[in-house]
Amino acid sequence: MTVLRWSDVPGKKRWRRVALVAIVLGGLAGGLLGLNRAPDVSPPQTARVDRGDIEKSVLATGILKPARQVNVGAQVNGQLKKLYVKPGDRVAQGQLLAEIDPTLQLNELRKSQAELRSAQAQKLASQAQLKQYQLELARQRALARDRAGVASDLEKAQAQHDAQLAQLKVNESQIVQAEVAQETARANLAFTRITAPIDGEVLGIVTQEGQTIVSSQSAPTILVMADVDTMMVHTRISENDILQVRAGQPLWFYVAADPRRRYEGVMGAIQQAPAEALEADPLGRNSSQQTAAVYYNGVFAVANGERRLRTSMTAQVFIITERATGVVRLPMAALGEALDGERYQISVLEGQRVVARSVRIGKRDRRYAEVLEGVRVGEQVLLEHQSDTEGEHVS
Template sequence: MKLWRLKPRWLLAGAGIVAAATLISVAIASLTSPSPQENLHVETVDKGDIEKVVLVTGVLKPAVQVNVGAQVNGQLRKLYVRLGDKVKKGQLLAEIDPTIQESELNNAEAQLASARAQKRAEETALKRYRLEYARQQAMMRDGSGVRSDLEQASADYEAQIQQVEVSDSQIVQAEMAVKTANANLGYTRIVAPIDGEVLGIVTHEGQTIVSSQMAPTILVLADLDTMLVQTRISEADIQKIHPGQPLRFYVIANPDKHYTSTMGFVQPAPQEALEEQQPGSSGNNQQATAVYYNGTFDIPNTQRELKTAMTAQVFIQIAEAKGVLRIPVVALGQALDTDRYRVTTVENGKTQQRTIRIGINDRQYAEVLEGLQMGDRVVVAQDTVQG
């Protein structure tokens, strides 16, 4: 009987302990578990600049580069410059042994003298034939002449006139030969065609130069005060690029320093399309190749920091908006149109959906045209709570 009476009391005490433990657990859980708003990553709508760019790769070249060659044969007798020397237009750079050209000039001058002497002889003969023709005409008028002698004198006189004209042509040819020989002799003295610097020396003293088919290069001159950046623009971006667009770039050798310029010339056809198709190549292979267009611009280089053949990373600005409302691109939700999106905002601890219209974006920020105001809070990410 005593045991039966104590059993309900023991059960009631145990139930009370369990209920208390449950209440404590619920309280602790309510204090430690975050609210739905605390799981949200929120950004505030602010104002700033947005720049949309196209990234291309470029190669640096001197704005003016000339391969100075030889137009005559001979041994390179003397070089008057070294690598890196600055030269002025007309300055003597090198000399080729002029022995052959001097001989050719002497021969041409002798041929000219001979042609002129030959003309004087022909003019003397013409004078004699003219007198004989006049004498025969006079004899015919007196009745003492013979018709055949008159005709012969007339023919000799006319033939000699033609011979004098031949001599004139020979003199012209000889004069041209003298001019050519003089020019060839002048070509043995290589002078600078531009102001610039010696970028490279290809032919050295003592080497023999043969210019039978093409002018061999002796040295390379370049104006390094201005560099030309040649970029390759993909077919996907070419319609966005035009002359006059602002741009900036850096060279791989110094990524921390940026240079600014504007786009100059944009080639209207790919370089491959302008070059003659090589024998054996097929049209199908050309179609499978990516298409690139050349875009070039200048950059001052007075400090000589930029070197030939450097690689440049070029950012061409195709759109810009300054001091506009913007939100992170990751805050954009469902796309309703090309420029309309749904975003999630937080107001008074509650979330709601809004439709906004955007302008340009640079893949980091998007310009807000409609739907949000300065200071609004938008959700950019939400943590997932795992059970």
């Protein structure tokens, strides 16, 4: 048998064999240590029993709208000559917003003034002519009493007098018509100056400078303004929850643009029928095909002094149907097996031991349950399961 000595092995092969032996021995040692090491056990999650508020609420979606919004339009034709505001401007009632070229309206006013003067002059002429016919009629009547006149002359004088009296009434009517036309022309001239109907903010410009406005059929909108000091939240309440909701209930909401800020409010009016049922022809649709969910509209007001709430923002509304303040509470995730209607089994940490207890539960919401008996404030309870309300908005 040939014995290979360590010195006979070439240098590169020698070190390669050393590395291989080291790897094998290291793997065996690691395996033995792994068999003897206890598996990692994560500590149980616990929570402290505390005092706080419990709010049972109905969740609804709402849309923000101004308390008062006005489409400011034009009542006369013409070219939009000048805009004096821009979106976001605060304006006062009566403030000049825009101006339409008044050329057409000025011409109409001058025309109506001329027609009025003409009608007044015709009335004066008719009055003078009537006076002449009155004198002639009186003369013919005197001749007839003296039997010195001709009957046909009296009849002619009477006819001329009556005709001229009627003409005078026509002239008076023409004056009234001319006065009305003049008032209309003055009003149309005033309509070329568009003023703010309310105190508020300009939401947007619809018609730009230089555009021609035609108001023959409907008043075209020049700009939209609104009173945004108070916003109205129009809320859609599911038919599953509508019987729990009533006017006067407290509520809070947040908007998608600022989910960390909580706004307080009180539910206002609630429609007694869904919006679809209030349409002009609710019976025209096939009720068997109505598979969409039914929602009732509720509306409430909220102050907007900081101007953080804007038109058409989406709000998540929490209508509080039941509330308990300053009660002993524990997380819903701490509740274990239900023993009866009000009693649940929970696990309480006493020193290094976990002890099972029975607790009686009162009001509850999505996160907490009120404890009527069974544990005290400050005790630690084990969370039996992960809460299914993770991701819920917390104010």
